[in-house]
Amino acid sequence: MPDGRQVCVLGAGMHPWGKWGRNFVEYGLAASRDALAEAGLAWTDVQFVAGADTIRNGYPGFVAGATFAQALGWTGARVSSSYAACASGAQAIGSARAQILAGLVDVALVVGADTTPKGFFAPVGGDRRDDPDWLRFHLVGATNPTYFGLYARRRMELFGATEDDFAAVKVKNARHGLANPNARYRKEVTVAEVLASPMVADPLRLLEICATSDGGAALVLCSNEFARRHAGTAQRVTIDAVSTVTPRFPQTTLEMPDLSTDSAAAVASVGPTFRHAVALAAYEEAGIDPDDVDLAEVYDLSSALELDWYEDIGLCKVGEAEKLLRDGETALGGRVPVNPSGGLSCFGEAIPAQAIAQVCELVWQLRGQAGGRQVEGARVGVTANQGLFGHGSSVIVSR
Amino acid sequence: MPTTKTRVPAVEGWFTLDGAAPALLGSRCTACGTVAFPKESSFCRNPACTGTEFAETPLSRTGTVWSYTDACYQPPKPYVAADPYVPFAIAAVHLAAEQMLVLGQVVPGVGVDELAVGTGVELVLDTLYEDDDHEYVVWKWRPTGTTDPTRAQDA
Numbered sequence: 001m002p003d004g005r006q007v008c009v010l011g012a013g014m015h016p017w018g019k020w021g022r023n024f025v026e027y028g029l030a031a032s033r034d035a036l037a038e039a040g041l042a043w044t045d046v047q048f049v050a051g052a053d054t055i056r057n058g059y060p061g062f063v064a065g066a067t068f069a070q071a072l073g074w075t076g077a078r079v080s081s082s083y084a085a086c087a088s089g090a091q092a093i094g095s096a097r098a099q100i101l102a103g104l105v106d107v108a109l110v111v112g113a114d115t116t117p118k119g120f121f122a123p124v125g126g127d128r129r130d131d132p133d134w135l136r137f138h139l140v141g142a143t144n145p146t147y148f149g150l151y152a153r154r155r156m157e158l159f160g161a162t163e164d165d166f167a168a169v170k171v172k173n174a175r176h177g178l179a180n181p182n183a184r185y186r187k188e189v190t191v192a193e194v195l196a197s198p199m200v201a202d203p204l205r206l207l208e209i210c211a212t213s214d215g216g217a218a219l220v221l222c223s224n225e226f227a228r229r230h231a232g233t234a235q236r237v238t239i240d241a242v243s244t245v246t247p248r249f250p251q252t253t254l255e256m257p258d259l260s261t262d263s264a265a266a267v268a269s270v271g272p273t274f275r276h277a278v279a280l281a282a283y284e285e286a287g288i289d290p291d292d293v294d295l296a297e298v299y300d301l302s303s304a305l306e307l308d309w310y311e312d313i314g315l316c317k318v319g320e321a322e323k324l325l326r327d328g329e330t331a332l333g334g335r336v337p338v339n340p341s342g343g344l345s346c347f348g349e350a351i352p353a354q355a356i357a358q359v360c361e362l363v364w365q366l367r368g369q370a371g372g373r374q375v376e377g378a379r380v381g382v383t384a385n386q387g388l389f390g391h392g393s394s395v396i397v398s399r
Numbered sequence: 400m401p402t403t404k405t406r407v408p409a410v411e412g413w414f415t416l417d418g419a420a421p422a423l424l425g426s427r428c429t430a431c432g433t434v435a436f437p438k439e440s441s442f443c444r445n446p447a448c449t450g451t452e453f454a455e456t457p458l459s460r461t462g463t464v465w466s467y468t469d470a471c472y473q474p475p476k477p478y479v480a481a482d483p484y485v486p487f488a489i490a491a492v493h494l495a496a497e498q499m500l501v502l503g504q505v506v507p508g509v510g511v512d513e514l515a516v517g518t519g520v521e522l523v524l525d526t527l528y529e530d531d532d533h534e535y536v537v538w539k540w541r542p543t544g545t546t547d548p549t550r551a552q553d554a
């Protein structure tokens with residue numbers, strides 16, 4: 001990886017995930033202060049602050065960069081605010097990275113936080129008949145778990161996945177999360193307990209669908225040159241790729257919040273599916289292959305979706321994810337542990353913070369600071385994430 | 400079931416109200432032929448096309464199930480649920496001519512046990528919800544009793 005395309009991670013910080021019911025700014029602030037403390041820098045050293053937006057907390061959430069900057073105290077720093085659904089955090093990382101790589105700043109703070117309501121995510125209020133997100137709820141009653149259920153059933157019918165496989169993903173991630181002080185759910189579950197939980201969107205059950213949480217995550221990023229001056233070269237963790245590419249037309253997988261796909265009748269569908277393409281772009285940018293990856297943090301919005309990701313990020317061929325899981329390759333101690341943090345399964349989704357939290361986990365893992373969930377000897381990690389409306393992200397971190 | 404209510408579409412212009420053979424209404428770009436549902440009126444999704452004229456085109460009335468699930472819990476507003484809530488199945492259906500998927504509820508009384516990838520379905524109109532004066536209808540999928548054993552959609 002050429003030096004000129006990397007940025008360094010000096011600090012990572014998180015406010016524990018939960019249902020705290022406080023203002024989201026508090027969580028972002030706590031995460032920022034922790035990340036700055038890890039970096040050994042003061043807030044006044046930060047030249048650029050990149051906020052990941054939340055759409056559920058009024059205007060301050062829409063301009064999260066400025067909101068966090070004001071809470072930390074106005075310093076005249078450059079600022080940006082990014083919204084890209086679940087990929088908002090990665091967009092904020094990408095924004096900070098671009099400023100650093102362009103030589104405009106040396107030190108940037110990336111921060112995202114959310115306070116979430118209970119239950120299914122519902123669309124923004126009002127009578128909005130031109131909004132696909134509003135229409136899918138109104139016309140079909142299609143919630144997010146609807147889409148997860150469709151993908152899960154496809155795996156069962158095409159690749160022979162079983163309900164036990166999906167439950168085993170949950171069991172694995174619950175075990176991983178036991179050792180994560182920032183996780184919301186830290187309780188072991190059995191396959192039998194998962195399968196006894198109520199069906200939500202056939203074949204997926206309550207314990208297999210990610211909750212919505214409050215939480216905050218932050219990163220302090222800097223240029224390679226600044227890192228050498230400030231911290232020397234020991235334990236230098238770098239971000240080598242930030243992929244936030246769009247789907248390609250025609251997009252033939254049904255994605256939230258759409259009621260239909262593109263038509264491939266006039267223009268043939270070629271090349272990888274969207275999620276696969278997001279990861280491929282990251283590997284290409286970092287100049288590595290999936291074989292180089294030691295661990296992954298993927299967006300397990302449902303237990304079954306984690307299996308899709310194994311294939312999308314290239315850990316195995318299409319149709320082989322169940323085998324990878326059953327062989328224990330993706331559990332701690334396996335060839336390539338997936339979601340050693342416990343994943344969304346143990347965190348619940350705090351949308352703007354989640355893609356940042358994935359990178360925080362990789363940073364701690366690569367530094368050997370992950371305690372009871374440590375992936376031994378990890379050198380390269382990948383994140384993968386997908387949101388609504390064609391946003392997704394993949395970040396590659398190495399040491 | 401009261402019969403005096405006026406039958407109106409739950410969304411304007413997305414499907415015909417032909418009782419016997421209703422169809423979804425898509426658009427076809429007059430420049431490149433790309434079909435879209437719901438209708439496009441100002442831009443073509445094909446990145447190689449700058450077409451701005453679109454003809455309304457009915458979509459295939461039959462297709463095969465790409466995948467399916469159900470809604471065991473009442474979806475939040477703006478979904479208008481019956482009281483008491485009755486769970487329903489949902490199918491993503493592959494239309495062969497258009498080479499696209501369209502999501503929709505499955506007609507009441509048909510659960511996930513009666514569906515499979517490849518199940519043949521046809522489009523019908525059915526009640527989505529009612530108020531004092533109107534019955535709001537939407538498209539739903541109804542199994543035709545056929546299956547596509549080749550599951551050509553998988554190719």
Ligand SMILES: [Zn+2]
Pocket residue numbers: 428429430431432433443444445448449450
């Ligand atoms: Zn066109």
